[in-house]
Each structure stands twice: as structure tokens, then as C-alpha cells.
Amino acid sequence: MVKVTIDGVEIEVEEGTTILNAARQVGGDIVPPAMCYYSKLEGSGGKCRTCLVEVAAGSEKDPRPMPKLVASCSTQVQHGMIVKNASSERVKTGRAGVTEFLLANHPLDCPICDQAGECHLQDLGFEHGKEATRYREERRTFDPIDIGDKIKLHMNRCILCYRCVYTANQITDQRVHGVMHRGSHAEISTYIEKAIDNDFSGNVIDVCPVGALTDKTFRFKSRVWFLKPMDAHRDCPTCSGKAVVWMFGNEIYRVTARKDKYGEIETIDGKTAWICNTCRFETKEVDKWNVEGPRLINRHSVISQNHYTLQNPLNNNTKNIQ
Amino acid sequence: MGRKLLLEHIDVPGIETFEVYRQKGGYRSVEKALKSMSPDEVVEEVKKSGLRGRGGAGFPTGMKWSFLAKPEGVPRYLLCNADESEPGTFKDRYLMQYLPHLLIEGMIVSSFALGTNLSYIYIRGEYLFVLEILEKAIAEAYANGFLGKNILGTGYDLDLRVSPGGGAYICGEETALIESLEGKRGNPRIKPPFPAVKGLWGCPTVVNNVESLATVVPIINMGADEYVKIGTEQSRGTKLISACGNLERPGVYEIDLGLSVEEFIYGDDWCRGIKNGKQLKALVPGGSSVPILPTHLITKTANGDTRFMSYESLSDGGFASGSMLGSGGFIAFDEDQCIVRNTWNFTRFYAHESCGQCSPCREGTAWMEKVLWRIENGEGTMEDIALLEDINKKIEGNTICPLGDAAAWPVASAIRHFREEFEWHIKHPQEAMSRNYGLLKGATV
Numbered sequence: 001m002v003k004v005t006i007d008g009v010e011i012e013v014e015e016g017t018t019i020l021n022a023a024r025q026v027g028g029d030i031v032p033p034a035m036c037y038y039s040k041l042e043g044s045g046g047k048c049r050t051c052l053v054e055v056a057a058g059s060e061k062d063p064r065p066m067p068k069l070v071a072s073c074s075t076q077v078q079h080g081m082i083v084k085n086a087s088s089e090r091v092k093t094g095r096a097g098v099t100e101f102l103l104a105n106h107p108l109d110c111p112i113c114d115q116a117g118e119c120h121l122q123d124l125g126f127e128h129g130k131e132a133t134r135y136r137e138e139r140r141t142f143d144p145i146d147i148g149d150k151i152k153l154h155m156n157r158c159i160l161c162y163r164c165v166y167t168a169n170q171i172t173d174q175r176v177h178g179v180m181h182r183g184s185h186a187e188i189s190t191y192i193e194k195a196i197d198n199d200f201s202g203n204v205i206d207v208c209p210v211g212a213l214t215d216k217t218f219r220f221k222s223r224v225w226f227l228k229p230m231d232a233h234r235d236c237p238t239c240s241g242k243a244v245v246w247m248f249g250n251e252i253y254r255v256t257a258r259k260d261k262y263g264e265i266e267t268i269d270g271k272t273a274w275i276c277n278t279c280r281f282e283t284k285e286v287d288k289w290n291v292e293g294p295r296l297i298n299r300h301s302v303i304s305q306n307h308y309t310l311q312n313p314l315n316n317n318t319k320n321i322q
Numbered sequence: 323m324g325r326k327l328l329l330e331h332i333d334v335p336g337i338e339t340f341e342v343y344r345q346k347g348g349y350r351s352v353e354k355a356l357k358s359m360s361p362d363e364v365v366e367e368v369k370k371s372g373l374r375g376r377g378g379a380g381f382p383t384g385m386k387w388s389f390l391a392k393p394e395g396v397p398r399y400l401l402c403n404a405d406e407s408e409p410g411t412f413k414d415r416y417l418m419q420y421l422p423h424l425l426i427e428g429m430i431v432s433s434f435a436l437g438t439n440l441s442y443i444y445i446r447g448e449y450l451f452v453l454e455i456l457e458k459a460i461a462e463a464y465a466n467g468f469l470g471k472n473i474l475g476t477g478y479d480l481d482l483r484v485s486p487g488g489g490a491y492i493c494g495e496e497t498a499l500i501e502s503l504e505g506k507r508g509n510p511r512i513k514p515p516f517p518a519v520k521g522l523w524g525c526p527t528v529v530n531n532v533e534s535l536a537t538v539v540p541i542i543n544m545g546a547d548e549y550v551k552i553g554t555e556q557s558r559g560t561k562l563i564s565a566c567g568n569l570e571r572p573g574v575y576e577i578d579l580g581l582s583v584e585e586f587i588y589g590d591d592w593c594r595g596i597k598n599g600k601q602l603k604a605l606v607p608g609g610s611s612v613p614i615l616p617t618h619l620i621t622k623t624a625n626g627d628t629r630f631m632s633y634e635s636l637s638d639g640g641f642a643s644g645s646m647l648g649s650g651g652f653i654a655f656d657e658d659q660c661i662v663r664n665t666w667n668f669t670r671f672y673a674h675e676s677c678g679q680c681s682p683c684r685e686g687t688a689w690m691e692k693v694l695w696r697i698e699n700g701e702g703t704m705e706d707i708a709l710l711e712d713i714n715k716k717i718e719g720n721t722i723c724p725l726g727d728a729a730a731w732p733v734a735s736a737i738r739h740f741r742e743e744f745e746w747h748i749k750h751p752q753e754a755m756s757r758n759y760g761l762l763k764g765a766t767v
Contacts (some may be wrong), residue, residue: 046512047680049720068719074512097716101685134709137692160678179507179678182490184688186678 002079006030007087019072019083020051024262031262032085033095033124035102035209036161037073040264040272044166045073048159049098050124054091057082069094092128099128105140105184106210107156115211117224120263121159140184147177148195150216150281151205155187158212164188164204171274172198188212199238202280206257206265217281218254227253232289238276242268244295245286252284258295324591325552327540327560328533329576332420338455340462343423349468351542355431356476359542364435368538370546372558377403377494377531378609378649379724380633383538389518390436391526399527400438401503402429402535404445404452405487405494408609409671410651413562414532416574418445418452421536422459426482428535430468431542433480436528440481444499447489456484491675495723496529497521498677509679510723531649533562553579557632561650568656570594583607583629583636584621587654600656604740607636608648610668611728613735614661615645641735661743665736666694672729683726686717690733697744700751707744711737 001012006023007030013022021039023031032053037045045051051073055066060080069090072083085091103125110116142155160179165188168177177196180189190196196204205213227246234241244259245252257275258266265272283289326332336342343349355364369384390398402425406414418425425443433441445453460482463469471479485503487493493502497511500522521527537559541549553559557579566572569587571594577586587602588595596602605615623629624643629636637644655664673687690713696702710733718730737744747754 046722049680049682052720071512071722094716094720097713097720098681101681101689101716104685104689135689136696137689140688159681160684162679181678182492183673183676183678184684186684 002077002081004077004079004081004083006083007085013077015076017077019053019055019070019075019077019081020045022077023072023083023085029086032072032091033120033127034073034262035120035124035159036163038163038166038207038264039262040267041163041166041170041207044161044163046071048102048161050095050102050128052091052094052098054084054088055081056084095128096130099124100130100134102159103129103133104135105156106159107139107141109157112220113154113157113211114214114219114224115157115208118263119211120209142187146195146216147190147204147213148197148201150202150277151196152214152216152219153188154212154214156212157210158188159210160186160188161209163207163209164213167204167207168196168201171200171203172196174198177204199276199278200274202277203257203265203274205280206259209263215254215281217284221253222248229295231258231292231295233292234279234283234289236276236279239279240268240271240273240275241279242273243275243279243289245289245291247286250286252286252289255280255283324576324578324581325560326576327544327552328417328421328424328536328562329574338420338422338459340423340459340466343421344466348423349427351539352427352430352434352468353474355434355542356474356478361435361437364431364542367546368435368541371541371549372553372556373534373537373541373549374557374633375531376533376537376561376650378408378611378646380647383530383534386518386530387432387436387528389516390528391519392437393526397440397523397525398436398438399522399525400429400433400436400441401496401499401522401527401529402441402443402532403494403496403499403529404443404449404532405491405499406449406532406649407446407491407494407675408611408649408651409668410566410606410653411564411609411649412566413564413574413650415449415452416564417532417536417562418449419455422456423463424536424539425456425532426459426463426469428538429482430463430473430480431538432528432530432535433482434478439479440483442503442522443482443484444493444503445484445486446493447487450486453484453486460484490677491671492677492723492725495725498723499529500527507677509677510725512722554630554632554634556634557647561631561647563631563650563652565593565652565654567652567654568597568600568659569654570597577631579630579632580635581631582621583631586631586652587621593654596654596656598656600658602654603657603659604655604661606645606651606653606655606732607631608646609651610653610671611731612646612648613641613644613731614665614739615735616739619643619739641731642738645735660698661736661740662694662698662747665733666691666698668732669694669729672725676725676729680722680726682717683721683729686713686726687729689713690729694733697747698754700747700754702744702748702751704745704748706748707737707741 032051034051035048052069053072057063059078144154176190176194229244232245246254331337331346365387373383374380492498493508495510498508502508517527560576564574586592605620623638633647636647669691673691676683676687678684714730714734717726
């Protein structure tokens with residue numbers, strides 16, 4: 001076990017734990033936001049740079065501070081390490097910069113985006129963004145494309161977190177989903193427009209932190225905050241069958257996997273509870289599900305909190321209202 | 323002309339063939355190292371020589387070698403980084419094109435020192451003609467028993483392969499190079515783990531620049547004790563400088579580190595001054611990513627000391643009034659050149675070459691490019707200068723690999739030293755669009 005101090009909170013964690021995961025063990029305000037890291041996906045993280053933290057002391061042995069801000073999702077803790085997240089001005093500036101970069105080319109189409117209300121970029125912009133954009137240039141645009149008949153890709157909204165790429169690579173059995181081109185022209189693509197034809201391809205929708213990948217069976221049907229999420233399960237030959245059905249009255253509008261407060265699919269019985277496409281897209285009849293009861297949703301999202309305040313990055317009390 | 327260690331026989335006809343190269347004393351260092359030295363002794367010799375990586379960062383090569391993890395039963399790799407793509411840098415191409423055997427010789431000795439049995443030269447896609455030259459030279463080395471099984475009867479086996487990239491600047495970053503060599507998209511890896519522990523195919527790997535590996539040859543031949551007599555305390559030996567821009571005689575030169583910048587630009591043996599009798603306005607001494615120096619800081623440092631071509635002297639004054647030796651891509655600008663246009667040009671390069679993996683670099687470089695293009699074309703505002711400085715600060719140090727820093731430094735230094743010129747572009751939009759600032763105003767001193 002190694003001892004690490006994050007924003008003044010001392011915690012003992014197992015060796016090899018990353019700073020982000022150590023912070024998550026404590027929870028609350030000291031947890032850096034993460035747009036690309038996904039603990040269930042091997043190799044993810046390090047790309048979006050929103051989880052940058054300041055390391056004020058490297059370790060007990062070598063207490064020198066690290067010169068640069070480090071990505072907390074991919075930096076392992078050392079015994080005696082002192083980390084500053086919310087308490088560091090450098091981190092706040094750096095994170096505000098990253099937020100601005102992520103939003104620079106992001107369309108302001110939240111009013112018509114299916115992800116609105118459960119979008120991590122909305123949360124990030126709310127906490128660390130500016131009131132107005134300084135980006136005067138024309139935004140980078142792409143045409144929306146279909147990935148198979150059930151998934152829509154809006155590349156304009158993508159922040160290139162690579163989560164869907166790792167998912168397609170690790171969950172589905174063939175690699176037809178990747179990134180083409182480079183720099184600001186980089187785009188998510190199924191190679192040469194080849195659709196992902198796989199029982200688990202729908203999970204790329206769940207891992208997407210923004211509205212780049214959306215469920216075509218739910219497109220424009222309803223705002224997520226009008227729906228009631230219910231834990232439900234069914235006997236599925238393909239997957240665990242444990243999902244969340246999003247209901248309006250007695251109708252199921254959409255089905256997603258069960259996600260924790262960091263937006264990650266939960267581990268159930270020791271396994272990540274990915275759900276199959278049959279459950280997700282084709283099982284919308286209430287009688288096919290055993291509805292367990294209302295799901296306690298984490299109101300991480302700006303809109304699901306139903307709590308608008310003046311935008312102020314320093315105002316942290318808008319978080320964690322359950 | 324100065325001393326030549328690397329380019330000694332460059333003018334000999336047929337030096338690219340094994341026969342001539344051997345006649346001129348080539349492959350002596352292989353015989354010396356393999357027959358009379360242990361691998362550790364070679365590493366020790368290179369450490370003692372004070373050789374610093376010639377690719378740009380200037381990290382001591384011997385120290386890099388000693389970091390290489392050596393677990394039992396796991397292969398190790400030596401990779402030669404020939405993905406030279408920094409604007410203004412073409413010394414490695416010159417070396418490989420005319421002296422392919424020198425690189426091969428250096429690689430054999432270095433591979434022996436590191437205990438690798440398979441080494442690669444990763445060459446940039448645009449250098450396909452050099453690839454052919456190298457492959458021919460490697461075939462000759464195999465045929466003459468300097469590569470393959472049981473080299474010179476010493477029992478040491480080494481295979482050497484050349485692998486071309488697809489022509490991406492980012493693949494010069496060592497972990498992106500490894501990814502590319504493995505056949506993947508050339509995205510830099512997140513460090514740690516460093517390649518010395520987990521590199522190619524997950525095995526310990528050393529990545530060295532072409533010139534660094536070639537320099538191992540004279541070090542072994544003359545011995546580190548002789549080698550350290552050349553150069554300065556912190557910059558030992560000779561260095562290839564690829565001089566370009568508005569110079570009377572541009573080209574690749576081998577200099578003793580510690581030569582004065584003034585001598586190098588104006589000396590008869592070297593660049594012979596600025597073309598067409600013009601004034602020197604600015605200098606980028608080490609490839610496009612290093613800070614640009616204004617007229618008054620080129621031959622003298624901020625303290626008034628003479629500026630020398632060495633790691634320490636060029637970086638004297640830090641980024642406020644210094645620059646870096648970098649890769650040796652020496653770019654001179656005469657009084658007619660427009661710094662704004664040049665900064666835009668460099669930034670365009672970095673925006674184009676960013677891999678797009680991490681957000682500050684992907685979005686930041688493209689954004690800077692657009693803002694600079696606006697300023698250059700008379701559509702900028704005064705706030706744009708502050709905006710550029712701010713974007714800069716938010717990229718620098720926050721990215722996965724050094725490409726972000728490389729993109730940020732030239733912009734930061736150009737604004738620091740030539741702010742007036744940026745302001746002129748904004749205040750005179752009509753003129754800025756139609757005419758060249760440099761021609762209108764002359765050098766800013």
C-alpha cells in the first residue's frame with residue numbers, strides 16, 4: 001500500500017493505482033474530470049487532458065515537484081506523493097484551457113442533441129468553461145454518417161476520446177472502427193464506411209462522453225430528463241441482460257447499460273455489464289423486461305439537476321446534489 | 323575548413339560503396355569494439371565522450387543507453403530514428419545519402435554495446451531514394467560479413483533492417499516511431515513506461531538519431547579521451563549543421579561545437595554571410611521548433627557575451643533571450659523576410675502534423691494557425707496577439723508528446739521579439755495583404 005495526499009486528503013491505495021483512481025476512492029470534489037479515460041477499457045486515457053493535476057511532491061524518496069501538469073488517469077501514485085487538483089490554480093487554468101479547446105470546434109447544438117442532459121462535455125463546460133467563445137474561425141464540420149442501421153455518428157460533436165475505438169477493438173470481434181486522418185482533420189470512422197456488424201456494437205453509444213454516437217432508435221424521441229430510468233433485466237442468451245430501461249408512462253423509449261456516476265458501465269458479478277444489440281435496440285416492449293424499480297440516478301449532469309446557476313467555475317456547490 | 327570526423331571522406335568518389343569505404347578505413351570501429359572491447363566498455367566509452375543526442379533534445383546518449391532494461395530472455399532493440407522532418411533540418415539525409423556505411427558501422431557498434439540482435443532504421447517516407455541506398459549498403463555489409471551471423475568470427479549476431487514510414491513528422495517522436503514500426507497508427511504513447519523499459523513489441527528499446535549513431539564511430543576509433551578534447555565542457559565533439567535560408571552558401575557543415583555563431587554565419591569557411599549583401603534579421607538556430615532569435619541576440623547573448631554554436635551558449639538566457647541548438651537546422655532570415663508570415667508557415671506545419679490524439683495540440687495548433695493566417699492577411703485584431711499568447715501557454719506542457727511544445731515555442735518567441743511586426747500587420751491591413759512587412763520596414767533591432 002502506498003500513501004498519497006490529494007488536495008489535503010490522505011489516502012492509502014494499492015501500488016500501481018493511478019492518481020485518478022485514488023481520487024475516485026475518496027470521491028467528491030477532489031476527483032478530476034475525465035473525458036477519455038474509461039477504466040473498463042484497456043489502454044484508454046491520457047488523451048483529453050482534462051484530468052491534468054499538479055504533483056507538488058513526486059514521492060517520499062524524491063519529493064521534488066513534477067515540472068509539468070500530469071494526466072492523473074495515466075500517472076501512477078508513489079508513496080508520499082502530494083497531488084493538487086481543485087486546490088491548484090495551475091490546474092484550473094490548464095483545465096479551462098482544455099475545455100476551451102474541446103469546445104472550440106464543438107457545435108452549439110445541445111438543444112437538438114440527444115446527449116444533452118447526460119453529456120460530460122456539458123458538465124465540463126459548465127464547471128470550467130467561459131461564458132463566450134474566443135473562437136472566431138469557421139468551425140470544422142463533417143456530414144453525419146450511419147454506422148450500421150442503428151447508430152448515428154455526428155463527427156462534429158466528437159472530442160476524439162478514442163473510447164469507442166477501444167470498445168470496438170476490445171468488445172467486438174473485428175476491428176472495423178478507428179480513427180482516420182490526423183490533427184484537426186482526424187475523424188472517427190468505420191474503415192471505408194464499413195458498418196460494425198456485431199452483437200455488441202451498440203456499446204459504443206454508451207461509452208461516448210458526448211453526442212457523437214447516438215442511438216437511432218431513440219433519435220429525437222424525447223429529452224432524457226423527461227424519462228424515468230428503471231433498472232430492469234431479462235433472460236438474454238447473448239449478454240447479462242441487466243440494463244436500464246428509460247420509460248415514459250408505460251412505454252420504453254430506450255435501453256442503455258447501467259452506468260455509474262463516472263459514466264462508466266457498471267461491473268456486475270465481476271464482469272463489465274455490456275449489453276447486446278438485441279437488448280438495446282430491439283427489446284422495447286415492457287413485458288419482455290422484468291422491471292426491478294426506479295434507478296437511483298446520479299445527478300451529475302447540469303440539466304438533470306434542474307439547477308441552473310450563474311456560471312462560475314469556482315462555484316463547486318452545484319455538484320453532488322443528489 | 324574545420325575538423326571533419328563524420329564527413330571526412332564525403333568527397334571521395336564511390337564512398338557509398340563498401341569497397342571504397344573500407345579502403346578509407348571504414349568498419350575499423352567494428353573490429354575494435356567487437357574484438358577488443360566488452361559491450362559495457364563501449365557504453366562506458368560513449369558515456370565518457372559526453373555525446374549528446376543529435377536529434378534535438380540533446381540528452382546524453384551514453385546515459386540513455388545505460389537506462390536500457392536488460393531482463394533475461396527478452397530481446398532488446400536499437401532503433402535508428404531517420405524520420406528527420408523538422409523544417410530546416412536535412413543533415414541526416416545528407417549523411418545517409420552519401421555515407422550510408424558510416425551509419426551502418428555506427429549501428430553495428432551501438433547494437434553490440436546494447437546487446438541487441440535485431441536493429442531497425444526507421445526512415446521517413448519521403449526519403450525513399452535514401453532507403454534504396456541504405457538497402458544496397460546493408461546488402462554489401464551482409465556480403466562482407468559485417469552483418470548477419472557470427473560477425474567477424476566473434477560470435478555476435480546482428481540483423482539490420484530498414485523500414486520506411488508514411489511521411490509523418492510525428493513518427494519522429496520515439497514512441498510514435500515505435501507504434502508506426504509495429505504497423506499501427508503513429509500516435510505517441512503515454513509515458514511512462516519509457517521505451518528503455520517497454521518499447522518495440524513491449525521489449526526494452528533504445529531510439530537514437532542518425533547522427534548520434536554515426537558519431538559513435540569516431541568516438542570508438544579515436545577513444546573518448548581524444549574526443550572530449552573537441553568542443554566545450556557541455557557540448558563535446560562535432561555537430562552537423564544544416565544551414566539554410568538567406569545565406570550566401572547554405573549547406574550541411576560539420577563544425578566543432580563551440581564555434582562562434584558570427585564565425586559560422588560570416589566566416590569564409592562556412593556560410594559566407596547573408597545573400598545579396600543584405601542584413602541578417604532573425605535566426606532559428608536549431609530547427610523550426612526552437613525559439614527565433616532577433617538581430618541583437620544572434621551573435622551576442624543578452625549579457626553581451628559572444629554566442630557560440632553549443633548547447634549551453636545557444637540556450638543562454640533561457641527562452642527570454644536564448645534559443646536551442648536543437649537538431650542543427652540553422653535557418654537565417656534577411657531583412658526582407660516577414661516574421662508573421664514565417665510564424666504562420668511554421669504553425670501551419672505543426673497544425674498539419676499534429677497527430678490529433680490529445681486536445682490541446684489538436685485544437686490549439688489548428689487554432690493558432692487560423693489566427694496567424696488572419697493577422698498575416700490583415701484581418702487580425704490587437705486581441706489576437708494576446709489570444710495567441712494565451713493559446714500558447716495552454717498548449718505548452720499540457721500535451722502527451724513534445725509536438726505541442728514545439729508548436730508553441732516559435733509562436734511565443736516570435737511575439738516576444740517581434741511584437742511590433744505583428745502590431746503593424748493589424749494596424750495596416752491593406753498593406754499587410756499586399757506587401758511584405760520586411761520590405762517595408764527593414765530589420766527590427
